[in-house]
Amino acid sequence: MSSKRPVFKPYQQRQLMAIPPTLDELVPASHPVRVVNDVIDRLYLEPLLKAYHIRGSSSYHPQMLLKVLVYGYVTNTYSSRKLAAACRESVYLMWLSSMNYPDHNTINRFRGVRLKHALRDVFEDVVKLLAEEGLLSIEEVNTDGTKIEANANRYTFVWKKAIQTNKEKMKKQLSEIWDYAQSVAKEEDRLPDPPDFTVIDSEKVNAAVDKLNEKLSSREDVSKQVKSKLRYISKHYPQAIARYGQQEALLGERNSYSKTDTDATFMRMKEDHMKNGQLKPGYNVQISTSNQFIVNYTIHSNTTDTNTLSAHLAQHEVSFGKAPQVLTADAGYGSEENYTRLEQKGTIAFVKYGMFDKEQNENHNNKHPFAANKLFYNQEKDCYICPMGQQMNFIGTSKRKTSTEFEQTVKRYQAVNCANCPLNGICHKSKGNRIIEINENLNRLKQKAHELLNSEEGIQRRKKRCFDVEPVFGNIKQNHGFKRFMLRGKEKVEIEWGLVAIAQNLRKKAA
Template identity: 25%
Template structure:
């Protein structure tokens, strides 16, 4: 006797059209993103198309926003992969409602609306606060390095720029001399397309000179911040221009180190040390996370590896996004700075700072000059109390999980866009998607 199976007829056509919404279970993230985006103000996205004009009929901005946000919330960042998902993934098809924009359309929509996505991040933070998921009692600030969309093989050190620049100038001079030779002399030379060779070398020389100028300008700014001047003759000097003690500077004002590098693919990215060893062209992503539900209330990006000067910028963003300052801020020793603590005491006097002065569990050399370092001495005294130690222990489980989710759950380890401004906007899109994913999970639970 043969077995009896549930009917299976893959060739059978459906007699009535099916509803895509029936293909996803209730409580699916796609539904939450769909409903949330519909509740947000998308006027900024619509403004670009309001003028009309002779162009193809655009896709609806709400649909494009939903597809992009859901893509980032599920770890699909490539416009090509999103376009493929629109055909293969039920959740994407539900959000797109049987629209199939090409990958170029998705890419261009994202690039054209970076400022609008930034504003959308702020709207989601405020929505989370209305839902009671952001209370600003305690927030923790942390930074993480994210790889830039820049090739390590398309970069050059300052020393190599100098040697390559001289070599290219010599080659260009030789080609110009060859072009000036008589026709009789050229007959004995192998065939060579001199104009094409000149153009290629001149373009290469221009790129190197621009990169060299960027490195030198960056070094001049760094030297000026250290109190150096163009006429210091490599000698440390005080504010009055008089020589003071200390080792002489190794290089003249504005001259970069030989190993200083610049990228040709993303000049605004910087070489930064990555976790586990090694170096990559990266950006430093800063997040401020609320204690209540791990919602990211500020997401900023800088192209300096150090966190030490970033706290005022991040806390100012928190105040702008939420309309009020946090009651307490937790930060690790990377943010320790007497000048920063003095600034925040003036700009955000109602916010309690708990900033570590060193690695946890290490014996620290505590500052004793209260006149010179009043805020640092006061912070050291605060960490002698049991309350401050207990408060600071919360920092790890508040600040670090969202960065882990961004890299290990969403899989966002490298920016798709190039340039600091675009990286800032893309990181806000990532944090916007993560916040919605978190809000959806909290709502379901």
């Protein structure tokens, strides 16, 4: 048997140190916590201090709480309870908080209340500091959006279509009862003409129910079924109409909302827990990035990216005093309204329109030889020439408004005689003479976008967009596990995403 024994490093748990190490010595010089500390120390935090009252007991310093929160989001610790525990357990958070131990209520109240009016300023200051260091550009940005689930019940919802269906059923029931009352009433006791139920409200329903009760409830020749139906209408319809009115006010232009977070709209998301395309309550998050740093962010309750760009640009102007010089985005933003807004602001827009990618394919162009955009336009006579050489004459102009109240102008042209044309049925599917609608402003804007996108600069910017803005969402969602908001209500969701955006920028700077 060998007398040799293994050698171990000293382990003396109760050994006292003459000069114990400080927390600062335990934090490596290149650790991300130092980046968080350094950047927040350089910020102007006066707007945050205004959220505190002068009177009352002393509070934890907002600078310390902001550092704790931001570092929590940097390290994927989003829960206030976990952050409070980490302030007692993590060397990095103990160093950052200077051995302060805020409880989870303090952290949560700071996040949801104190930061309400100050976090946007903090985010903007971080962006400006990074811009001064040459890490990002505020003038040249890439824009995209994603949908993130709200902290709301997935199965308690209100749908606009369901409200409309129920109101139509109510109108029908009231009309039927009114007609019945007319049929059984004596000549001298006949009801007036039925109310106009085109627009139905609580006051109108109450008046109709009172009149029907007056005429029918005391009559013995009225069937029990009708009286039962009238009692049900009297009891439920006025309250239901009042409830529907409140729900429609909350819906606004949306098609749905969640009962547990009324600002959240049901949207189709890539992260599908049921794997069946189920809609979930969520928010449409829009960001502009530069070099994978988030320069601007906005939160929206509407589901389509198209209708978010105006508000997103407006926020950029409020934050930095002017619109971006260059904006690159995918086809989800290629509408007449967005192109017009960007043109008015002097922004060079490398923004695709809906058919741009398909137009790059020659086979697609050959599939639709009779499309309106393929027809020859005679500028002198203001007419189009159909595939058989007939003139399609101008017949008028129409104006229409989009869901965002943007006015579009469309010119209409009609062929003279399609009845005996050998291409009838191939050229178009309508029964009469073919009519085409031409939006000249949109065509001009699309042509301008086409030229920009196919230029050498446009090709480079299109390539860059794919690995600039899209990986930011992928990093936040997949690498850092932020797929669902923890706070409820659009106002608090904006705070939470602001912290996510600051954390993304500081992680990128640390890297």
